[in-house]
Amino acid sequence: MNEKQNTNTKMISDEKSRFKISDDFERFNQINDIFSRAFWDDSVRNKQSDAFFESHRVQPKGKRAVGFKQKDFALRNASWALSDTFSDRNAHKGNREGFQSWMENDSLIADEKIKIDDQKSFTIEFKKIAKLFGADLIGITPIDKRWHYSKKVNTLEFKPVSNKLPGNFTSVIVMGHAMDKGLVDTYPSALASSAAGFEYSREAAIVTQMTTYIRSLGYEALGSMNDTALVIPYAIQAGLGEYGRHQMVITPEFGPRVRFSKIFTTLPLHHDKPKHHGITEYCNKCTKCADACPPKALPKGPPSYNVINRSTIKGVKKWSANCEKCFDYWTKLRTDCAICMRVCPFNRDFNSFRGKIFWKIATSFLQPVALWWEKKRGIPKRLKPDAWWQMQQ
Numbered sequence: 454m455n456e457k458q459n460t461n462t463k464m465i466s467d468e469k470s471r472f473k474i475s476d477d478f479e480r481f482n483q484i485n486d487i488f489s490r491a492f493w494d495d496s497v498r499n500k501q502s503d504a505f506f507e508s509h510r511v512q513p514k515g516k517r518a519v520g521f522k523q524k525d526f527a528l529r530n531a532s533w534a535l536s537d538t539f540s541d542r543n544a545h546k547g548n549r550e551g552f553q554s555w556m557e558n559d560s561l562i563a564d565e566k567i568k569i570d571d572q573k574s575f576t577i578e579f580k581k582i583a584k585l586f587g588a589d590l591i592g593i594t595p596i597d598k599r600w601h602y603s604k605k606v607n608t609l610e611f612k613p614v615s616n617k618l619p620g621n622f623t624s625v626i627v628m629g630h631a632m633d634k635g636l637v638d639t640y641p642s643a644l645a646s647s648a649a650g651f652e653y654s655r656e657a658a659i660v661t662q663m664t665t666y667i668r669s670l671g672y673e674a675l676g677s678m679n680d681t682a683l684v685i686p687y688a689i690q691a692g693l694g695e696y697g698r699h700q701m702v703i704t705p706e707f708g709p710r711v712r713f714s715k716i717f718t719t720l721p722l723h724h725d726k727p728k729h730h731g732i733t734e735y736c737n738k739c740t741k742c743a744d745a746c747p748p749k750a751l752p753k754g755p756p757s758y759n760v761i762n763r764s765t766i767k768g769v770k771k772w773s774a775n776c777e778k779c780f781d782y783w784t785k786l787r788t789d790c791a792i793c794m795r796v797c798p799f800n801r802d803f804n805s806f807r808g809k810i811f812w813k814i815a816t817s818f819l820q821p822v823a824l825w826w827e828k829k830r831g832i833p834k835r836l837k838p839d840a841w842w843q844m845q846q
Contacts, residue, residue, distance in 0.1 A: 478768025480603040487776040493611040501784035520642025520838035532650030547607035551678035576723040579798030590629030592691025622717040632710040638836035652712040660676035672720040692725040695732040699742040710801030742793035750778035
């Protein structure tokens with residue numbers, strides 16, 4: 454099937470995605486993202502928040518607390534180095550690539566488009582190439598502009614600017630990047646933040662390589678990480694997982710331990726469909742992440758349309774965190790916190806026998822048994838950061 458014949462561009466239905474959207478839905482303005490607000494909103498910005506960001510850019514000064522020593526901060530900052538370098542390359546233009554702005558292309562588009570006779574076969578091959586470059590998961594879904602920010606952020610003045618994409622894209626390629634479980638199990642700590650940093654840095658490389666590959670095939674491609682559009686609904690529409698109480702996508706392969714990136718493209722690809730495993734139903738009955746959250750930023754009740762503050766999207770029925778409470782706790786730690794990810798019952802090694810058994814029980818009619826067992830098990834203990842370092846010896 455060639456590009457003109459590609460009719461597989463219909464938006465994934467909300468019914469299939471299990472989305473509940475009200476009539477007063479509004480696209481989210483990225484200026485209200487909590488990380489953007491930390492630079493212009495006096496109700497969020499303070500000396501602690503400035504120190505939080507600065508600590509990623511300076512030589513580490515360790516604390517006496519376990520997990521926050523010089524070596525822990527050193528590994529964290531090193532893991533973020535490539536991502537930070539990439540995001541700074543056009544900072545003089547107000548474009549923090551991968552976070553508040555899409556990733557500018559250095560490669561040209563080939564004059565000749567590769568001919569694609571069998572779209573499904575080509576898509577299978579394409580996904581293998583993405584994994585060759587390092588993506589752990591990949592799904593493809595049609596463009597759904599509802600998830601695109603109404604405005605993006607100019608990071609010189611921290612003002613909203615146009616978010617019109619430079620191309621007539623038809624598909625979004627969503628890639629998942631698995632975080633190291635051992636590091637995740639040490640949250641909260643500066644050491645644990647390395648799990649996120651490693652994947653952001655790998656994302657920057659993988660997205661750049663994949664966009665170059667697509668453009669070399671003769672098609673448009675625009676790389677993106679946290680910028681441009683909300684990746685969680687796109688990941689769900691692309692069949693990569695389901696929405697959890699902690700506002701993360703829970704995947705069958707890695708649970709919630711996944712960072713996501715995306716590529717907007719005109720490359721004719723077969724679209725995936727949302728997959729339902731019963732994870733959201735599990736989260737309806739489980740409050741382990743909310744129970745373990747130190748600042749009590751996570752909801753314990755059912756999904757709702759409640760707008761908690763300006764960092765909440767309007768018109769989507771879902772679990773929403775109080776981002777102000779969450780980020781304030783981050784700034785006190787001077788590093789990110791993902792205790793909710795660590796304690797999630799789906800934070801397991803699903804390649805292990807026990808992991809496979811839990812998945813089968815938790816996503817079947819035996820789900821009450823899994824819920825009972827997890828309640829009996831209690832909150833999983835944190836892996837002590839010093840123990841993690843000893844494991845490296």
